[in-house]
Amino acid sequence: MTEASSGNEASGGGRDESRVTAFVETFGATLTAAGMQRLPARVIAVLLADDDGRMTSAEICEALHVSRAAVSGAITFLQAYGFVTKERERGTRRDVYVLHTDTWHDVTLQKAAVIGYLVDQLQRGAEAVGLETAAGRRLRYSADFYAFVTDEMDRIIANWEIRREQIRAQYLD
Numbered sequence: 001m002t003e004a005s006s007g008n009e010a011s012g013g014g015r016d017e018s019r020v021t022a023f024v025e026t027f028g029a030t031l032t033a034a035g036m037q038r039l040p041a042r043v044i045a046v047l048l049a050d051d052d053g054r055m056t057s058a059e060i061c062e063a064l065h066v067s068r069a070a071v072s073g074a075i076t077f078l079q080a081y082g083f084v085t086k087e088r089e090r091g092t093r094r095d096v097y098v099l100h101t102d103t104w105h106d107v108t109l110q111k112a113a114v115i116g117y118l119v120d121q122l123q124r125g126a127e128a129v130g131l132e133t134a135a136g137r138r139l140r141y142s143a144d145f146y147a148f149v150t151d152e153m154d155r156i157i158a159n160w161e162i163r164r165e166q167i168r169a170q171y172l173d
Contacts, residue, residue, distance in 0.1 A: 020049050023045065023049055024042060024045040024046050024049055024063070024064075025042070025045075027041075027044075027045040027048070028041040028042035028044070028045040029041070031044060031045070037074070037077060039064075039066065039070055039071075039073070039074040040074040040077045040078050040083075042064050042074075043060055043064070043071065043074045043075065043078060043084075043097075044078065044083060044099065044103075046060060046063045046064055047060075047084065047097070047098075047099035048099060050099075053098060053099040053101075054087075054096045054097070054098045054099075055096060055097055056089070056094055056095065056096050056097070057071050057072065057075070057095070057097070060075075060097070075097055078097075081107070081110075082100070082103075082106055082107070082110070083099065083100065083103050083107070084097045084098060084099055084100070085097070085098050085100070086098075105157075105160065105164070108153070108157065109157065112150060112153045112154070112157070115146050115149055115150050115153070116150050118143075118146050119143050119146045119147045119150060122139050122140070122142050122143035122146065123139075123140070123143045125139045126139035126140045126143065
């Protein structure tokens with residue numbers, strides 16, 4: 001964690017570094033179980049737990065006890081998927097990596113787009129094998145499932161847009 005955010009208070013809503021470390025490892029493992037690479041998952045977790053969500057490569061290395069090369073690879077992965085951006089630290093020549101506030105929203109939208117593509121491909125597959133064959137019915141059933149998921153995701157995202165505006169100031173002041 002950054003120097004400014006490394007207090008070790010265990011009560012009164014203060015920061016408890018042992019619990020923060022446990023969170024980083026547990027949340028990183030959760031993201032890994034969901035399919036993300038292990039170190040990028042841990043980098044996301046450590047950035048989430050950092051007070052300003054901004055850390056240098058050296059700070060990430062220190063917090064996660066990994067090499068600069070490992071962090072560099074994880075950051076490259078996270079930048080490619082839009083989780084983090086690189087910014088110049090004011091008044092220095094150091095780069096800092098910044099976790100986007102709306103990371104989950106943006107990633108979910110990307111996933112929703114992929115699901116829409118799956119629907120299209122499954123429907124094409126059903127047509128290719130014949131709509132009334134066993135394979136065609138199975139493919140249409142899968143397409144219907146993903147079409148349902150896409151519709152529900154669209155509804156959820158629209159509701160989140162409304163809700164996000166209502167709560168944004170509460171969390172991001």
